[in-house]
Amino acid sequence: GQNIDQPTEMTATEGAIVQINCTYQTSGFNGLFWYQQHAGEAPTFLSYNVLDGLEEKGRFSSFLSRSKGYSYLLLKELQMKDSASYLCAVWDSNYQLIWGAGTKLIIKP
Amino acid sequence: GAVVSQHPSRVICKSGTSVKIECRSLDFQATTMFWYRQFPKQSLMLMATSNEGSKATYEQGVEKDKFLINHASLTLSTLTVTSAHPEDSSFYICSARTTGGDTDTQYFGPGTRLTVL
Numbered sequence: 001g002q003n004i005d006q007p008t009e010m011t012a013t014e015g016a017i018v019q020i021n022c023t024y025q026t027s028g029f030n031g032l033f034w035y036q037q038h039a040g041e042a043p044t045f046l047s048y049n050v051l052d053g054l055e056e057k058g059r060f061s062s063f064l065s066r067s068k069g070y071s072y073l074l075l076k077e078l079q080m081k082d083s084a085s086y087l088c089a090v091w092d093s094n095y096q097l098i099w100g101a102g103t104k105l106i107i108k109p
Numbered sequence: 110g111a112v113v114s115q116h117p118s119r120v121i122c123k124s125g126t127s128v129k130i131e132c133r134s135l136d137f138q139a140t141t142m143f144w145y146r147q148f149p150k151q152s153l154m155l156m157a158t159s160n161e162g163s164k165a166t167y168e169q170g171v172e173k174d175k176f177l178i179n180h181a182s183l184t185l186s187t188l189t190v191t192s193a194h195p196e197d198s199s200f201y202i203c204s205a206r207t208t209g210g211d212t213d214t215q216y217f218g219p220g221t222r223l224t225v226l
Contacts, residue, residue, distance in 0.1 A: 033215070042202045042220035043153070087152065095206070097143070097215060099152045 002026045004100035006088050011106045012078055020073045020086050020103045028093020034062050034073045035087040037102065043087055046073070075105075083107045112136055113205050115218035122193055123226055130188045130221045132203030138183035139205035143215070144176070147200045159186050193225040 004024045012018040024032070031050040035043035049055055049064035049071060061074040073086055088100040112135040122128050132142060141160050145153040157173075159165040159180035167173045177189040186205075190197055202220040 035217075040200075042200075042217045045214060045216055048214045095141075096158075097155065101152050 002092065002098050004088055004090060004098055006086075006100040006103045008101070009104045009106065011108060012075075014078055014080060014107055014109050016078050017074065017076050018078060018105065020075075020088075020105065022071045022073070022088035022100055024069050024071070024088070024090045024098070024100075026090045026092045026098050029066060030091035030093065030095055032062075032064055032071050033087075033089045033091070033097070034060075034071075035089065037085045037087055039084075046086075078107050080107050080109070113139075113203065113216045113218040115203055115221050117221060118219060119222045119224075121224045121226065124194055125192055127189055127191045128193055128223060130190075130201055130203075130223075132186045132188070132205070132218050134184045134205040134207070134216075137205075137207045139186075140183070140208055141206040142180060142186040143204045143206070144178060144186075144188050145202045145204065147202060147220075153202065156188075190223065193223070195225045198223055198225045 006022045033048050034046040036046050037043040047062035049062050054063045059076045064071045085102040085104050087102045089097045114133045116131045120128055143158050144156045146156050147153050155168050156171045157165045157167045157178050159178050161180050161183050165178040175191055180186045200220050200222050204215050204217045206215045
């Protein structure tokens with residue numbers, strides 16, 4: 001079956017760095033997404049990786065290793081507003097988005 | 110980035126009535142639009158996939174006669190919840206897929222919170 005695993009919850013300190021991991025097993029692969037979702041709101045797009053390597057966008061970076069079925073989202077210089085759920089999702093061979101359950105990130109002062 | 114809008118953002122209706130939710134891609138043409146449902150503290154559940162000008166493809170367990178989807182143009186898709194009941198109360202989110210050039214991704218609308226009394 002298709003499966004995406006990510007930690008349920010993580011806690012970090014304001015100003016620090018946190019890495020949220022995601023592993024996947026899907027039927028085919030056409031890219032991996034990271035979305036941020038604040039409580040009560042729709043997800044917002046953070047990143048899309050289809051080739052191996054690290055992509056950096058400001059404070060957020062996303063890494064992909066297709067051979068390992070692994071990705072991570074790296075958040076630097078954490079701010080209180082970064083408290084949210086972070087969803088990992090994979091486009092399978094049919095371009096269907098397969099979702100992880102999300103990682104709730106709690107930022108403490 | 111690309112913008113997807115949804116209307117209404119919030120709706121309260123009586124049991125047995127029908128509710129229409131619109132999803133628009135504002136600055137791009139969407140080859141495919143998706144409708145999701147999200148229960149509290151749960152991940153998104155795909156309900157159906159729609160391509161402009163063709164019938165929607167529904168996921169297993171989703172009643173196509175209850176959740177009517179019309180993809181009238183490359184920028185507009187509608188979801189109609191027919192004869193709504195309290196168990197249909199949920200957060201409905203649409204997304205639109207854009208392709209071409211360097212962009213190939215899926216953007217989400219802000220969601221519609223439906224409450225059925």
